[in-house]
Amino acid sequence: MVFRVECHCCPPNTCDWQEKKLVLKLSFPSTTRVSERTFMDRCKELVQGEHAWVLNHLPDIIWSFDIPFRAGSPQDNLKKKFGDADEMRVLRGVIQEELKPLVYLKTAKECAQVFYDVFQCHHRVWKYPEILHRDISQGNIMVHEKNGKIYGVLNDWDLAIWLNNERDGPTSLFRTGTKPYMAHEQQSVNWEGPHRYRHNMESIFYMMFLFVCLYSKPNEKVSHIEANNYEYEVWHRSDDCFLHLTKSTVVNTALFDPPVTPFFIGFFLWLTELQDHLFMGFSSLRIHIKQAAKQKASHSDKLLPFDKETLGGHFSYKQIAMILHIFNNEQLTTHGLEWQKILEALSQDGASQDE
Ligand SMILES: [Zn+2]
Structure with missing residues (x-):
């Protein structure tokens, strides 16, 4: 629940709270879940100097509080009856500056920059201070306007985890995310984790895919009569089983042809290129699994290495950045100096090869 509040x-x-437009967000997380404010405070502390740009793309949380359930409340009685089997929850409030939803954007290029911002922000926070978001969805991508400039913000860090934190071990087995945008492997009945960086990248792909196929403009949904796009509308009301199968088809087809609306036509290339990389990645993963099975059958212990984090290098940060830093033949803003240099060098390599 999100409310506008005033001090x-x-x-x-x-x-100084009186000058700000503030919202209060209420949620009921389990008592063990790290607060969003703790994650964001850690970012403010550690993301300094050359990397400070990332703070423009994170929510500005100025206060948070937890209210435990009082003695004699239904929660308290359930705990007494069920003991450890009952997960205790708290009422958590977070006060942050109000952000704008995607409908606020005017042009396809603005949308592209906002998505590219969120991608870069996700990477920075994953790399250092090593936080994994785990819930990329259209609703969690917001817009912040400051001095006439627009910034894409990755919001809602309440399902995030510290990377490699063993205390979070058991909870990382649970599926987390928003169904239409979750990575397809996570929606399989056989899913056992871990939640990887590339799963969030797959979520960014579905988020863009649904947005540019189901909206005729950022503030206008396509009419349900247009049956071509309607088949993807049902993603918002479908269960894990349906979504696992449908998304498996999307990432594993050699004939991917997204029904992008005319306003967003510039996204066609982004989507088909990203799908290409997912397609190649999952094909190599299947080959790897087959080889591993063969080797196991022949009792050979020479297992070929395969990078599951990036699907054998096909769906890595670098590969995705190569696609997203240009939209409709125009350069978008790359924030980190390090990546500006890498992308420039790669583009020059590509240009000289083309010649
Ligand atoms: Zn005050």
Whole structure:
């Protein structure tokens, strides 16, 4: 639940909260779940100097509080009856600056920059301070406007985890995310984790795919009569089993032809290129699994290495950045100096090869 709130704590114009447009977000996480504010405070602390750009793409959380359930409440009684089997929850409030939804955007290029911003932000926070978001969805991608400039913000870090944190071990087995955007492997009945960086990248792919096929403009959904796009509308109401199968078809088809609406036609190339990389990645993963089975059958212990984090290098950060840093033949803004240099060098390599 999200509410607009105002600060009435002190006389007018004496408190810096009064200048801000604030929202209060209420949720009921389990008591063991790390607060979004803890993650964001860690980012503010560690993301400095050359990397400070990332703070423009994260929510500005200024306060958070937890209210435990009181003695004698239904929660408390359930705990007494069920003991460890009952997961205790708290009422958690977070106060942050209000952000704008994607409908606020005007052009396809603005949307592309916002998605590219979110991709870059996700990478920075994953790399250092090593936090994995785990819930990429259309609703969690917001827009922040400052001094006439627009910034894409990756919002809602309440399902995030510290990378390699063993205390989070058991919970990482649970599926987390928003169904239409979850990586297809996570929606399989056989899913056992771990949640990897590339699963969030696959979510970014589905998020863009649904957005540019189901919206005729950022603030206008396509009419249901247009049956071609309607088949993807049902993703918003489908269960894991259906979505696992449908998305498996999307990533494993050699004939991917997304029904992008005319306004978003520039995204056609992005989507088909990203799908190409997913397609190649999952094909190599299948080959790897077959080889491993053969080797096991012949009792050979020479297992060929395969990087599951990036699907054998096909769906890595670098590969995706190569696609997303250009939209409709125009350069988008790449924020980190390190990546500006890498992409420039790669583009020059590509150009000289073309010649
Ligand atoms: Zn105040």
